[in-house]
Amino acid sequence: MKSNSRKSHDSLLLMTESAATGSNLDTVIKTPVEFPDTRIESRKNAAAETIQGLMTPQGWRLAERQVEALERVLEQHKGNRQLVILQDFPDPDALSCAWTYKLMAQQYDIRCDIVYAGTLSHQENIALVKLTGLPAQRWAVQTVKDKDLSVYQGCVFVDHQGTTTQLMPLVQQAKLPLIAVIDHHTAQGELNAKFTDIRPQVRATATIFTQYLQAGLLRLDSSISEHVKCATALMHGIRSDTNRLMQAQEEDFLAAGYLSRFYDAQLLNSVLQASRSKRVMDVIERSLRNRVLQNNFSIAGVGYLRYDDRDAIPQAADFLVTEENVHTAVVYGIVHDEDEDLELVVGSLRTNKLTLDPDEFIKEAFGQDAQGRFFGGGRSMAGGFEIPMGFLSGFNENADYTRMKWEVFDVQIKQKLLRLINPEEGVIRTV
Numbered sequence: 545m546k547s548n549s550r551k552s553h554d555s556l557l558l559m560t561e562s563a564a565t566g567s568n569l570d571t572v573i574k575t576p577v578e579f580p581d582t583r584i585e586s587r588k589n590a591a592a593e594t595i596q597g598l599m600t601p602q603g604w605r606l607a608e609r610q611v612e613a614l615e616r617v618l619e620q621h622k623g624n625r626q627l628v629i630l631q632d633f634p635d636p637d638a639l640s641c642a643w644t645y646k647l648m649a650q651q652y653d654i655r656c657d658i659v660y661a662g663t664l665s666h667q668e669n670i671a672l673v674k675l676t677g678l679p680a681q682r683w684a685v686q687t688v689k690d691k692d693l694s695v696y697q698g699c700v701f702v703d704h705q706g707t708t709t710q711l712m713p714l715v716q717q718a719k720l721p722l723i724a725v726i727d728h729h730t731a732q733g734e735l736n737a738k739f740t741d742i743r744p745q746v747r748a749t750a751t752i753f754t755q756y757l758q759a760g761l762l763r764l765d766s767s768i769s770e771h772v773k774c775a776t777a778l779m780h781g782i783r784s785d786t787n788r789l790m791q792a793q794e795e796d797f798l799a800a801g802y803l804s805r806f807y808d809a810q811l812l813n814s815v816l817q818a819s820r821s822k823r824v825m826d827v828i829e830r831s832l833r834n835r836v837l838q839n840n841f842s843i844a845g846v847g848y849l850r851y852d853d854r855d856a857i858p859q860a861a862d863f864l865v866t867e868e869n870v871h872t873a874v875v876y877g878i879v880h881d882e883d884e885d886l887e888l889v890v891g892s893l894r895t896n897k898l899t900l901d902p903d904e905f906i907k908e909a910f911g912q913d914a915q916g917r918f919f920g921g922g923r924s925m926a927g928g929f930e931i932p933m934g935f936l937s938g939f940n941e942n943a944d945y946t947r948m949k950w951e952v953f954d955v956q957i958k959q960k961l962l963r964l965i966n967p968e969e970g971v972i973r974t975v
C-alpha cells in the first residue's frame with residue numbers, strides 16, 4: 545500500500561520533471577528549461593505544495609522569510625567548517641535537525657561536524673543513530689580540551705540555546721562565532737547569532753526544519769538513501785517531541801504529512817522497537833515505588849543511577865504522567881559519571897496540563913546558580929533540570945554516607961517542588 549503510493553508519487557514527479565531533465569519520453573517538450581539555481585525551482589514547487597495544503601499560510605510566509613535569511617547567512621559562510629552543537633543528551637529532535645542542517649549547509653560547501661558532550665542514553669536514540677548512520681560524534685569535555693577548535697569558523701545550536709551543553713564554555717573560550725540558533729524552547733537570553741529562529745509555540749524543532757525543506761532550502765529526493773534516512777529521523781523527532789503526535793498541532797501534522805512522502809516507515813518502526821535495558825526498567829520501577837502524589841502531581845526520586853542510564857529519568861516521567869488523575873510528573877535522581885567521578889542531580893518534568901508552563905515552573909522551583917544561570921528550563925509539555933552537587937559530589941564507599949547524601953538532596957528537591965504544588969502548606973516535614 546505504502547510503497548505503491550510512493551511509486552505513483554515518484555512517477556508523477558518523473559512526469560512533471562521530464563521537461564527539465566530532458567529525457568526522451570514522448571511527453572517531453574523540446575525547449576530545455578534551464579534553472580540556474582535549483583533552489584529557486586524547488587521554491588516554486590514548494591509554493592505549489594503550500595497550495596495543496598501542506599503548510600499553513602502563516603507557516604509558509606514565516607518559513608519563506610526565515611529560509612531567505614538563512615540562505616544569506618549560509619552564502620556568507622561558503623566553504624567554512626562549522627560545529628553543530630547538540631545538548632549533552634541529544635534526543636531525536638536535536639539529532640535529526642542537526643543532520644538536516646548539515647545536509648542543507650553542504651550545498652554551500654560548508655562542512656559540519658555534529659557533536660555532543662554527554663552521551664546517547666535513550667535506547668531509541670542509540671538505535672536511531674546506528675540504524676540511520678546519523679553522523680553525530682561524542683566529544684567528551686576532557687578530550688575537547690586537546691582539540692583544535694580553530695579549524696572551525698563558526699558554530700550552530702539546534703534544539704537548545706547553549707544552556708544544556710557543557711561545550712558552551714569551550715566554544716566561548718575559542719571565540720567561535722555563533723552562526724545560527726534554531727530552537728523551540730523558550731528564549732534563554734541574548735545570544736547574538738547571525739541567524740536566529742526561536743519559536744516556543746512550535747512543538748518540535750524538526751517541524752521548523754521540515755518547513756525549511758518545504759520552503760526549498762534542500763530538496764528531498766526519495767532516491768537518495770541519506771535523504772530518506774534524514775526524513776525518517778525528522779519524523780521520529782516530531783513524533784517524540786509531541787508524545788507520538790498526541791500533542792502535535794496543525795504545523796507539526798503538516799510537517800509530518802510532508803515527510804510522509806520520503807520517510808521509511810519500516811526503518812522508523814525498527815527504531816521504535818528498541819527495547820529498554822534492565823537498568824532502565826529498574827529506574828522506572830523505582831520511580832513507581834517512590835512516587836508521591838499531591839494535587840495531581842506525581843513526584844519521584846529514584847536515587848543513584850549511572851551516566852549511561854540518564855535517559856531513564858525522562859522515560860520514568862513519561863510513564864508516571866500516564867496515571868489517572870495525574871497531570872504532571874517530576875522524576876529526578878543523582879547521575880554518577882564514573883569516568884569523571886562527577887555527580888549531578890538530573891530531573892525531568894512531563895505534563896499534560898495546558899496551563900502549566902514547564903519552563904516557568906522549573907525556573908521558579910529551582911532558581912539560578914551563582915552566575916545567574918537557571919538550573920533548568922523547558923518547552924511546551926516538558927522540562928528538565930541539572931543541579932551540580934559541588935563539594936558533595938563524588939563517590940563514597942560508606943553506604944550510610946551515600947544513603948544520607950541522597951536523602952538530603954531528595955528532601956531538598958521535594959521541598960522546592962512542593963512549595964509550588966502546595967503553596968498553602970509551606971515547607972514539608974522531613975519525617
Ligand SMILES: [Mn+2]
Nearest residue numbers: 637703749785
Ligand atoms: Mn525538541
